Amino acid sequence: MTAFPTKSLVDPADWPTLFRTRLDDAAIRGFERETGDHILNPDLGPYAKWEGPPRDAAVLIGIVERGDGPNVVLTQRTGHLKSHAGQVALPGGKIDPTDNGPVEAALREADEEIGLAPERVELIGNLAPYLTGSGYRVVPVVGTIQEGAVFRPNPGEVESVFEVPLGFLMDPANHQKLSREWQGKRRYFYAMPFGERYIWGVTAGIIRSLYETVYR
Structure with a gap:
């Protein structure tokens, strides 16, 4: 595995290479395990609130370069939704039968939810599937967003779009x-x-x- 210093996280010239290498390494190993809510709650099982086969979904971890460094794009869901109303979320949703896998689903959902055109995203890689207590098997898709991209939240699903510094989210503190x-x-x-x-x-x-x- 290629070694990178943690400080490269805030270096715009290095962090995409770091992330791509780490995700490639994980994919080559076949992902050592699926992660999810059950990791912190092993007694509840991977699908604590769901009976039956898991439902496939995908989300986009979109990272955009700004003058002060890379940011992750997140949404605040509207308050009238049936599930997870008003919560912070990554753009994404269920994988439709017409989607050609999780990448296409994540990009389609990002387009529908925040108006992010798929061609404005450069893919880095996928994370191991994340299993939720509500019965979803979520594939996180990681990609960089072109700096000039404009976000247009869908008022039926998204109250607002905001960004959080990648350095903040990658700090275990x-x-x-x-x-x-x-x-x-x-x-x-x-x-x-x-x-x-x-x-x-x-x-x-x-x-x-x-x-x-990326860091462990």
Whole structure:
């Protein structure tokens, strides 16, 4: 495995190479394990709130270069949605039968949710599938977004689009391990509060998976 110093994270000339190499290394190894909510909660199982086969989904971890460094693009979901209303999320959703795999699904969903044209994204690689307690098998797709890209949130799904510095999200000091009671059991999850934005649950878990793939 190629070695990179952690400081290269904030160097615009180096971080894409670092990420691409780390994700390629993980893919060559065949991903050592699927990750997910069950890693922090092994007694609950990978699909704690779902019976039946997992449903395939994909999300885009889109990283855009700014003057002060790379940022990750996130969304605040609208408050009227049936699931995860008002929560912070990565653009993405279920893989449709017409999608040619998770990459196409992630790019299609990003286009539908935030108006990001697929041709404005340069792919870096995929992370190991992330299993959620609600029965989804989510493939995180990592890519760089051209700096001139314009985001147009779909008001039916997205309240706002915002960016968080990649350096903040890749700093384990910002990864809080919290817990709450669920069906009489204590359930653990990651949270990464950023100003008024509260990143937690599956979104924080996927970001944690990116950190572990690149830096551990």
